[in-house]
Amino acid sequence: MTSVQMADEWVVTYPKEGDTGVDAPAGFITLWAEFFNDGNLRLPVTVFVAEVLEYYHLHISQLSPFGMFRIRNFEYTFRALGLDVTVENFRRFYQLTVNTGFFSVNQRYGSPKLMTPPKGLTKWKRWFFYVKACAVYANMTFWNVNVGVTSEDIALPTAKTVDWFSRLKPIELKKLGNNELWVWRMMLTRPDRRARPVDAPLWRMFESDFGGKVELLPCGEREGFNLEIIGNFRVPPRNLGDLGKFEVKTGPKKHVERKQVKKPAQGRGKGKSEGSAAPPLVS
Template identity: 55%
Template sequence: MPAEYGAMYPQEGDTAGDAPTGYVSMFADFFGDCIFWLPLTVFVVEILEYYKLRISQLSPLGLIRVRNFEYTFRALGIEPLVGDFRRFYQLTVQLGFFSFRQREHAPKLMLPPKSMTKWKTKFFYIKAAAITAKLQFRNVMGTIITENISIPKVDTVDWFPRLRIIGSFKLEYKQLWVLWMMIGKLVRKARHMLREKNDEEAPLWMMFCPDFGGKVDIVRCGAGEEGWNRTIISNFRMPDEAALNAVLSGGKGHLGTLGDPAATGVPKEIVLKFGDKRQRKKMTHEAVSVPPWY
């Protein structure tokens, strides 16, 4: 974790709702099964801002679906969009944390882990400026609007035939280091290259092979060729240095309702009859306006 992110352990007896002013809680399991890292990708920022969520309000089981969707679509050569994410998943809330469940009849993109235990007790704090989304604290007792857009089918989206289930796996330190190299050094006239032990160029996917023992080099770009990592970095939302270096006042924040176990937020289903058809409708507490995304 970069030093300027100000990562620190909680004090004994703290909960994730006790993040100091100017800090945000991060669960350790985000950085394991969820294949999550910082800085945030543009897609993760767009998800948080569309659903009006603070990152610490997402459970790991919800975040893993967000991350799996993004890298699955990128691996298949499809731009990940919030509107398409909504075709697969419905926002839900349970025990005070938000998550996503697969929409009925939507094709599967992943096989999620059966459970993640004790994740609420494993957390730390970082500066909120490192999370480059417009942080909001969504009311877990508010209405969750049921999505009614079409699910992906051959006749609704042109990329449907390319869909595949891509399993998730944890990245090792070496692999994360290579990714950080690629977004951390902006070189306009050079690009990063993966080399095998014999110095021959290797395809980038080989850095994810557990037995790869090569290295990363920086090579000069050819005529008219732009540094490749300038393309990579456009997929990330980089933190503002001035905001990271700002002096924080300290003291406890006001996130005491984070993970409120009384806020189950599970709406009841009522069957409404329309002629000979039956339609299920989710009933929840209060109206909350959610912006459209098409």
């Protein structure tokens, strides 16, 4: 919970001995641990992840880690290149598949290769946990895995079919840290609410000769990046005022006394003592 910064309200729960991924309690869903390792998933999910689940009518617990690897790799590849992160573009590279009781997405024959999945990942079904269903804000549907899936007919990405083909640059799968995911607009929690990344071509972070680091600069509370990034996540509007709950604090919590602020009473000319209100976390 600490490493991926999950909110307490999602009630992360260990499975009981003998449980499998289908034994989530009522009101909970199963998430696979590998989603949060090489899959680079964080909660709340991004709009793109939610749209993929909704387009294919998938439940996230029925998706294998290999499918999540490709979904998230596509997302940061296209963000790095400044391309539109859409389900339509995703479908130009991947086809929904089903195998051994789980759904995934495989590279479509003839499409440019974006990544190579990790090898030796054979025991991922052993590592899972439960969270409140509201942690993944998407319209998900459980599928009968024995029905199969239909092949899609969509134009492959080429210089003749899409105008962004010349800008395409495959970026291999890489495990990213929380700060890196934030810079890629793939994590809601900010390392510093008054910081923003230096503007630079993000794909350079994946180059073998990249010797630098992403630098964070202070900015005004209502400047660009901190507020723009909110739109990348699927969060119920009523929860926007609680986004700060996803931030991990270090050290003991300090006791802060409420200051008494003098506020003139309208029409009477007398002062009235009121507790100061905390500024909103999100505009």
